[in-house]
Amino acid sequence: xxxxxxxxxxxxxxxxxxxxxxxxxxxxxxxxxxxxxxxxxxxxxxxxxxxxxxxxxxxxxxxxxxxxxxxxxxxxxxxxxxxxxxxxxxxxxxxxxxxxxxxxxxxxxxxxxxxxxxxxxxxxxxxxxxxxxxxxxxxxxxxxxxxxxxxxxxxxxxxxxxxxxxxxxxxxxxxxxxxxxxxxxxxxxxxxxxx
Amino acid sequence: xxxxxxxxxxxxxxxxxxxxxxxxxxxxxxxxxxxxxxxxxxxxxxxxxxxxxxxxxxxxxxxxxxxxxxxxxxxxxxxxxxxxxxxxxxxxxxxxxxxxxxxxxxxxxxxxxxxxxxxxxxxxxxxxxxxxxxxxxxxxxxxxxxxxxxxxxxxxxxxxxxxxxxxxxxxxxxxxxxxxxxxxxxxxxxxxxxx
Amino acid sequence: xxxxxxxxxxxxxxxxxxxxxxxxxxxxxxxxxxxxxxxxxxxxxxxxxxxxxxxxxxxxxxxxxxxxxxxxxxxxxxxxxxxxxxxxxxxxxxxxxxxxxxxxxxxxxxxxxxxxxxxxxxxxxxxxxxxxxxxxxxxxxxxxxxxxxxxxxxxxxxxxxxxxxxxxxxxxxxxxxxxxxxxxxxxxxxxxxxx
Amino acid sequence: xxxxxxxxxxxxxxxxxxxxxxxxxxxxxxxxxxxxxxxxxxxxxxxxxxxxxxxxxxxxxxxxxxxxxxxxxxxxxxxxxxxxxxxxxxxxxxxxxxxxxxxxxxxxxxxxxxxxxxxxxxxxxxxxxxxxxxxxxxxxxxxxxxxxxxxxxxxxxxxxxxxxxxxxxxxxxxxxxxxxxxxxxxxxxxxxxxx
Numbered sequence: 001x002x003x004x005x006x007x008x009x010x011x012x013x014x015x016x017x018x019x020x021x022x023x024x025x026x027x028x029x030x031x032x033x034x035x036x037x038x039x040x041x042x043x044x045x046x047x048x049x050x051x052x053x054x055x056x057x058x059x060x061x062x063x064x065x066x067x068x069x070x071x072x073x074x075x076x077x078x079x080x081x082x083x084x085x086x087x088x089x090x091x092x093x094x095x096x097x098x099x100x101x102x103x104x105x106x107x108x109x110x111x112x113x114x115x116x117x118x119x120x121x122x123x124x125x126x127x128x129x130x131x132x133x134x135x136x137x138x139x140x141x142x143x144x145x146x147x148x149x150x151x152x153x154x155x156x157x158x159x160x161x162x163x164x165x166x167x168x169x170x171x172x173x174x175x176x177x178x179x180x181x182x183x184x185x186x187x188x189x190x191x192x193x194x195x
Numbered sequence: 196x197x198x199x200x201x202x203x204x205x206x207x208x209x210x211x212x213x214x215x216x217x218x219x220x221x222x223x224x225x226x227x228x229x230x231x232x233x234x235x236x237x238x239x240x241x242x243x244x245x246x247x248x249x250x251x252x253x254x255x256x257x258x259x260x261x262x263x264x265x266x267x268x269x270x271x272x273x274x275x276x277x278x279x280x281x282x283x284x285x286x287x288x289x290x291x292x293x294x295x296x297x298x299x300x301x302x303x304x305x306x307x308x309x310x311x312x313x314x315x316x317x318x319x320x321x322x323x324x325x326x327x328x329x330x331x332x333x334x335x336x337x338x339x340x341x342x343x344x345x346x347x348x349x350x351x352x353x354x355x356x357x358x359x360x361x362x363x364x365x366x367x368x369x370x371x372x373x374x375x376x377x378x379x380x381x382x383x384x385x386x387x388x389x390x
Numbered sequence: 391x392x393x394x395x396x397x398x399x400x401x402x403x404x405x406x407x408x409x410x411x412x413x414x415x416x417x418x419x420x421x422x423x424x425x426x427x428x429x430x431x432x433x434x435x436x437x438x439x440x441x442x443x444x445x446x447x448x449x450x451x452x453x454x455x456x457x458x459x460x461x462x463x464x465x466x467x468x469x470x471x472x473x474x475x476x477x478x479x480x481x482x483x484x485x486x487x488x489x490x491x492x493x494x495x496x497x498x499x500x501x502x503x504x505x506x507x508x509x510x511x512x513x514x515x516x517x518x519x520x521x522x523x524x525x526x527x528x529x530x531x532x533x534x535x536x537x538x539x540x541x542x543x544x545x546x547x548x549x550x551x552x553x554x555x556x557x558x559x560x561x562x563x564x565x566x567x568x569x570x571x572x573x574x575x576x577x578x579x580x581x582x583x584x585x
Numbered sequence: 586x587x588x589x590x591x592x593x594x595x596x597x598x599x600x601x602x603x604x605x606x607x608x609x610x611x612x613x614x615x616x617x618x619x620x621x622x623x624x625x626x627x628x629x630x631x632x633x634x635x636x637x638x639x640x641x642x643x644x645x646x647x648x649x650x651x652x653x654x655x656x657x658x659x660x661x662x663x664x665x666x667x668x669x670x671x672x673x674x675x676x677x678x679x680x681x682x683x684x685x686x687x688x689x690x691x692x693x694x695x696x697x698x699x700x701x702x703x704x705x706x707x708x709x710x711x712x713x714x715x716x717x718x719x720x721x722x723x724x725x726x727x728x729x730x731x732x733x734x735x736x737x738x739x740x741x742x743x744x745x746x747x748x749x750x751x752x753x754x755x756x757x758x759x760x761x762x763x764x765x766x767x768x769x770x771x772x773x774x775x776x777x778x779x780x
Contacts, residue, residue: 013633046627046673047666048598081632082717085669087676088631094672119539123513127326128713132667134325137338142329149509188383192375208438237436241478242471243403276437277522279475282484283436286477314734318708323518327472344704520719521712524727533722570777578773 004072004182006036011078011089011125013042018151022115022171023077025162029175034182036075039067041092052099061095068096069104073182074138077113080125085132093132105136109185111178113146121147141181146174199267199377201231206273206284206320208237213346217310217366218272220357224370229377231270234262236287247294256290260299263291268377269305269333275320280327288327300331304380306373308341316342336376341369394462394572396426401468401479401515403432408541412505412561413467415552419565424572426465429457431482442489451485455494458486463572464500464528470515475522483522495526499575501568503536511537531571536564589657589767591621596663596674596710598627603736607700607756608662610747614760619767621660624652626677637684646680650689653681658767659695659723665710670717678717690721694770696763698731706732726766731759 008023020038027036043060051057068074078089097103112129114122126147133140148170155167162168203218215233222231238255246252263269273284292298307324309317321342328335343365350362357363398413410428417426433450441447458464468479487493502519504512516537523530538560545557552558593608605623612621628645636642653659663674682688697714699707711732718725733755740752747753 013631014635042631042633044631046598046629046631046676047671048627048673050599081675081679082682083720084675084713084717086632087672087674087679088633089672090666090669090675091631091672094666097667119509120511120513120537121509123510124517124716127329127514128669128716130325130329131322131709131713132669134322134337134340135668139334139337142334143332145329147510184383185379187386188379191382191386192379208436209440237438239436241403241432241434241436241481242476243432243478245404276480276484277487278525279480279518279522281437282477282479282481283438284477285471285474285480286436289471289477292472314704314706315708315732316705318705319521319712322709323474323521326514326518327474330473342705517716517719520715524712524715524730527728529724529727532719532724535719574773574777575769577776578769581772581776 003035006034006073006075007068007071008036008038008075011086013088019077019079019115021156021160025171026175028161029172030179033179044092044095047091047094065096065104074108074110076129078125079116080122083124085125085128105138108138109182110138111141115148115151117152119149121149123147139185144173198230201229201268201270202263202266203231203233203270206281208283214272214274214310216351216355220366221370223356224367225374228374239287239290242286242289260291264299269303271324272308273320274311275317278319280320280323300333303333304377305333306336310343310346312347314344316344318342334380336373339368393425396424396463396465397458397461398426398428398465401476403478409467409469409505411546411550415561416565418551419562420569423569434482434485437481437484459494464498466519467503468515469506470512473514475515475518495528498528499572500528501531505538505541507542509539511539513537529575534563588620591619591658591660592653592656593621593623593660596671598673604662604664604700606741606745610756611760613746614757615764618764629677629680632676632679650681654689659693661714662698663710664701665707668709670710670713690723693723694767695723696726700733700736702737704734706734708732724770729758
């Protein structure tokens with residue numbers, strides 16, 4: 001069985017972020033097939049194109065781009081702010097996509113999970129992330145969709161992982177499907193390349 | 196070399212539709228790998244859930260669903276109306292998706308091409324089709340994106356196919372990538388199923 | 391007090407449509423300020439640009455366009471199909487927008503309400519309607535947003551109107567805000583024109 | 586004639602930003618009716634909800650929120666990054682929207698202009714900004730739409746303002762319409778409040 005390295009990008013900087021707990025829970029479920037690590041984005045200064053290729057470029061940009069470039073797949077786990085993707089997450093996507101022609105997102109298989117305490121589960125955020133992934137040439141898992149509503153402190157145990165219950169069942173299905181998706185994309189590429 | 200059957204869904208009923216010509220041009224370019232046929236959608240009455248599973252259901256619904264169910268992949272080629280997907284195309288998507296649990300779109304690899312005489316090339320239409328394909332569990336080719344602007348009568352020859360020039364180069368790249376994408380998805384599924 | 395005529399466009403043809411009941415409930419709440427009537431869209435054949443200005447144009451197109459042109463404001467009430475606006479509703483929008491330059495939607499103040507039995511309340515449908523309204527030059531009420539989830543048969547009484555409870559409170563707020571919005575847009579235009 | 590104060594938010598930090606020049610050109614055209622100033626967003630650290638109401642909250646947050654709260658209207662002028670709103674702009678929107686219940690965007694009339702060197706003119710960015718403005722209860726000018734394509738250094742003179750030509754005509758129409766829109770919203774509110 002192939003084990004894939006996965007970069008998790010969490011769209012909230014809040015220390016007790018629900019989305020961070022969702023991300024960790026997904027990883028725990030598929031730890032045999034997915035080797036996940038959260039790549040922090042809170043230290044990435046706001047992207048400015050004038051930085052590209054200059055000494056003014058923040059050192060954290062290189063650190064972030066190298067970490068993303070090294071993995072086999074990407075898992076975005078994010079809340080919704082103001083009916084859209086959080087600025088903090090979009091900034092990380094923008095940093096990784098530049099300089100022009102050197103995007104580290106290119107061809108990485110991905111999945112997108114959004115969670116919120118409200119009913120709508122981050123639908124607006126979810127589809128904005130998808131829209132960027134089209135441009136970035138990332139094959140994103142279509143199904144199952146993951147608009148996780150009513151997620152709050154009660155959803156998780158003291159270990160920070162999802163408790164048994166309906167949310168855990170959903171996360172289990174998501175984690176399984178994502179491991180399958182990453183495998184499918186990599187296997188298929190290898191197969192075609194070998195011909 | 197495997198040859199895949201492809202259903203083309205054209206989002207315009209206009210007889211001299213540019214999008215129909217774009218679709219035919221794409222098929223001509225990859226005729227060795229893709230066996231394309233346009234499935235007509237102009238005779239599908241507006242979807243009404245009350246029809247589901249009743250004798251009132253239009254006969255054209257069954258005809259359309261069977262034609263879509265039979266193919267290996269889907270190519271949407273559409274204009275934009277009022278910054279969105281044309282109603283005629285969305286109606287066809289809705290018809291194919293029902294009754295609930297019997298969607299004929301499920302798991303079909305797809306590509307989305309939009310063309311218009313204006314500059315924007317149907318961006319709004321393109322991403323609305325993508326949004327439905329997520330729900331419908333269709334792996335959609337992310338790249339190259341296809342927002343084809345400035346498409347008009349001069350783009351095509353007397354045979355209705357794209358003339359030599361920049362648009363033909365773009366369509367050639369799209370057709371090649373789509374044939375690769377359909378192949379990748381089917382190969383990978385076969386490989387994984389065989390294990 | 392000015393009473394405004396409102397065309398209600400319901401995005402579902404189902405006879406027992408929840409959205410139709412929501413629309414009727416909104417009208418009942420503000421019947422002193424809003425004179426609402428549902429304009430039917432189920433008899434509009436799929437839009438085909440070849441019809442424009444020809445004898446082939448369906449008679450129902452003229453009937454629909456005249457009915458919309460005559461009113462002071464528009465209330466869209468719709469479900470979501472496949473994460474987007476139903477084809478039947480988009481087709482009506484397309485019919486009303488043509489022939490090019492003769493759109494009957496132009497400058498009409500509007501509100502957009504989406505309702506569904508699920509949790510998400512038609513978020514995807516709601517924002518696709520908004521995207522078309524931008525192009526159609528319709529000032530759409532921004533607030534309160536109306537993604538009405540968990541709407542089902544139990545939400546309504548035998549008279550087809552919303553029962554007392556949380557949904558009725560939400561609909562009351564929406565109806566009040568919409569009457570204010572239509573009034574604001576018309577008053578302001580009159581005031582500016584009079585100067 | 587009433588003169589309105591307008592906060593301009595530019596979605597690019599690039600020093601020679603085209604969007605900054607577009608913004609300044611719009612202001613120059615309507616300087617008699619609009620008193621514009623660019624509010625800088627480059628010094629706003631990435632939003633973190635843990636800051637809300639604590640001494641850790643960056644001082645620039647208060648400076649930004651006060652500047653936005655003081656004006657009569659908002660003009661967003663932005664490029665598109667990765668088919669969406671730039672992270673730097675979304676971060677500013679997020680900062681202004683919090684703490685929960687204290688959004689400084691509430692009820693501000695707004696317009697959204699997107700410009701890019703490419704053909705599509707920032708369509709994806711434009712509609713993502715609109716989607717947030719719905720939640721933020723901002724009445725956004727629907728028309729004319731402003732997806733400004735093919736904007737580059739040649740579009741502007743040595744003074745940084747748009748040269749005579751088609752782009753200037755478009756910007757003139759936009760500036761006039763925005764001044765009308767801000768006036769319409771404020772007049773109407775005053776009128777209704779006075780009754």
